[in-house]
Amino acid sequence: MKKMFSMLSALVITTSLMIGSAMADYRLIIPSPQGTGTSIWGQTVAAELEKYLGEKIIVEHIKGAKGNLGLNTFNEKYKGDKKTIVLAHGGNADAWLIEDVKWSFYDWDPVLIQPYNITTTIKKDFDWQNETLSLADCGGCVPETLAWAVLKGWDNINFIRKMSPGAAKQAWLRGEFNYIREPVSRHIKNTLPMVESGEAVRLFNHGLFTMKGFKEDPNWPDTPSMTKLYEETFGEKPSGDIYDAYVLATVWREGMQKGLYMHKGANTKQVTKAFKKMMKNKESREYLESKLGQYPMYFGKDAHKVLDRLYSYVTKDSLKALVDFASEKMQWSTAVYVESKAK
C-alpha cells in the first residue's frame, strides 16, 4: 500500500511539473481544431509576431461548439488577463449574429482584422437557373446558402444536412455535386485547372470588403459578385429579406474572416506596435502574404474602424431576417434573435 501510494504521488508530482512547465507569457486561444485553416493562420501569425513582441506566444486550441467553447473560455477564464489574445474567424462572426452566445465582439478590443473572399464554381454543364441544386449544409456556409437562395429560390434547392466542406468537395470531385465553394488559395490549388480546361466555370464570389463597403474583388476580374451576377441575369437589383440576410451574413463572415482580439484594458498597444513593426519588415510581410494570401490586414485604429463598419450593417430587420432564415430554412434550433445586438 505504501509502495502504491509513493508511486501514485510520484506520478502526480511528475505530471504536475510537466504541466506547470507549459505556463508562459502571451497566450493565443484558437477556437478551432489544429490543422484547420484558422489554426494554421493563427500559428503562422503567432510564430512571426513573437519575433517583434519579444515574448513567447503559447498557442492553445480550444475547439468545439462552432468555436463557442474557445471564445467562452477567453471571455470567462481569461477575463481581465492582459496577455491573452483570441482568434475569431468568419464562422464565429456568423454564430454571434445567429445564436445567443455568451460572448460578444462588443466587449473586446480588435487588434487585427483580415477580410477574405470565397468563390463559387459550378460544373460547365450545370444549368444553375433551371436544375435543382443539391446544397451542402456546412457550418460556415451560411453566406453561400443565402446566395443560392437569392439566385434560385429556396424551393429549387435540395438542402443536404451534415455535409462538411470537405465532404462537399469530395462529392464535387465524384460528380455528386454541381458546385464547390472555396477560399481563393484552395481554388487556385484545386479547381483553377478545371476552370482553365473548360470543365468548370467560376460563377460568383462575395466581393471584397473594404472600409467603404463591398466591392468587386480585383483578384477575380472575370468573376462577378453574387449581387452583380443577379443583376446581369435578372436585369434588376436583388432585394428582399433573404438578400438583406445575405448581405449581413456575408459582410460579417468575409469582413472579419480572421481577427485577433484582446480584453479591454489589455496590452493591446504593445501587440499592435509589434504588428506594425512586423508588417513594416519586407521579409516578414512577404512571408505572411505567401502563407496567408494577399488580403489586407487592418490593425490598431484601422481594426476598430472595420469593426465599427461591420456593426453598421447589423440592423434589426436584417438580423431578424438572418435568424429567421437560419431557423426556418436551415433548421438551426440554436438560432435566436437577440435584439440588443442590432444598432
Added chain:
Amino acid sequence: MEIFFVLLLGVLWGLALGIIPTAGPSTALLTGFAFVPHFYNDPYLAIIFYTGMVAACTTGDTWSSILLGIPGSSSSAATVLDGYPLAKQGKATYALSAAFTSSTLNGLFWGSLVFFLMPVYAKLLLLFGIPELLALNILAFVCVIFLTQNRIMLGFVGLAIGLVLGYVGIDENYGPRLTFGWQYLEDGINIMIMAAGLFAMPEIVDMVAGKSKLQKIQGDFKQVFDGIKVTFKNWYISFRGGAIGAIVGALPGVHGIVADWLGYAQAKAHNKDEEFGNGNIKGVIGPEGANNSVHASSFVPTVVFGIPGTPFAAVILAIFYLLNFNLGSVELQSDTKFYEFLAVGYIGGTILVGILCLLLARPITYILRVPTKLYAFIIAALIIWSCYQVTHTYNDILILIICSVIGLLSKTLHINRPAMLLGFILFEKIEALTYQTVGLYNVSTLIQRPIFLCLVILIGLAICYGIRYINNNVKNKEK
C-alpha cells in the same frame, strides 16, 4: 540527414516501447503524442517519425513475447506459444533471429506493396460515392463484430457504447447532445484520450500486475544464422502468414490481433504431424510474418477511407489530423510527398529496426531486466501528459480516468473494445453519410450502383460467415 535523424528517433522510441511488455504501437504513439507541436513547421517529418515508430514497435514487441513469455503487444500474442518454450530451451537467439527475419521480410514485402502503391489505392476514393462510403463504414462495423471474436453480443454491446460515446458533443444546428451541462463535452470526447483509456491504460495495469521470469539470451552467432536460415527454408509459412496479415489488415475495422493467430493456425494446419506449443520454430515464423504485414496493410483503409483498421491506426488518424493530413480526404490524393514520406517511414523503419535488433540483441535485454512496474509509471506519466495537451485543462485528465474505467471494465467483462473504439470514431461519419445518402439518393438510384451492391453483399456474407464460424466453434466445444 534530418530525415534519417527523425527516423532514427522514431525507431528508437517505437523499439523501446515495443520491447516493454504489453506496450504496443498504440501506447508508443500515445506517449509520443506530445511531440506533435514540434513538427508543425515541417509536418512531413512527423509522418516519418510516427510511421517509423509503428514499424519499429511492430518488430520490437517480439522481444518480450520470446524472452518473457508476455506478449509485446496484443498482435504478437501467438508468438509466445512456441517462442517462449524455445527461449527456455536456450534457443532464444535462434527464435529471435527467425522472428525478426520473418517479420522484417514480410514488413518489407507487404509494406512496399502497401506504401509504394498507396497513391493508386487512394484513387479508389473517387470511385466510392456517398452510399458506397456509408456501406463501407457499415462493413467495418460488421467485420469488427462478427469476425474478431466469438461473442457477438459483446461485440454489439461494445459498438453500442462506442456509438453513444461518439454521440456526445454538439450538433452544430441542434445544440448539445449528452453533455449534461458540462461545457468541455460540447467538443466531444477526444480520440486520443478515448484510445488511451480503452487500450493503453488497461495495458499499464497489466504491466503492474504482470509477473514473469526473463530468459537469458544464450548462444552465439550460429543461432542468429540458423534463425535466418530456417526462415528462408520455411519461407512459404512466413509468406502465407504475411499474406494473411495483409488481408486482415486491409479489411476496414478488423482488429489486428486475429492476424497473428491466423498466421499461427496456418503454420500448424500445414504441419499437422508436428508438435506445436513446445518450441516449434514454425510457430514463431508464421505469426511473426503476419504481425508486421497486418500493421502495414491496415494503413490502407486508414489513409484511403479514414476508417482505422486497428487501435493504433485510430491514434495515427488523430495525430495526422492535427498535422493537417486529413486521412480519407481527397486533398491527400494529390499530395505525393505525403505518400513518399509514409513509405520512407515504414520501410526505412522496418530496415533500421531489423538491423538494430540483430546488432543490439544483448543490450536490448537490459531493458527487459528492469521491472515492468517502473515502465508502467513512466508510460502512465507520458500518457497523462499527452492527454493533457488536448485542451490543457484538467478536464482532459478527468475524461481519461472515465475512459480508463470503461476500458478496464470492458476488458474484464470481455466487451469488444475495438468495436467500441470504431463505433466511437465512425459515429459522426455514419450519421453524416446517412443524412447525405437519404438526401441525394433513393432506392431506384441505389440499385444502379454496382460497388454499393457489392458492398451490401459483402456485409451479408460477413454476417453469415461470422454466425457460421461461431456456431461451429460452439459445436466443437460441446463435442
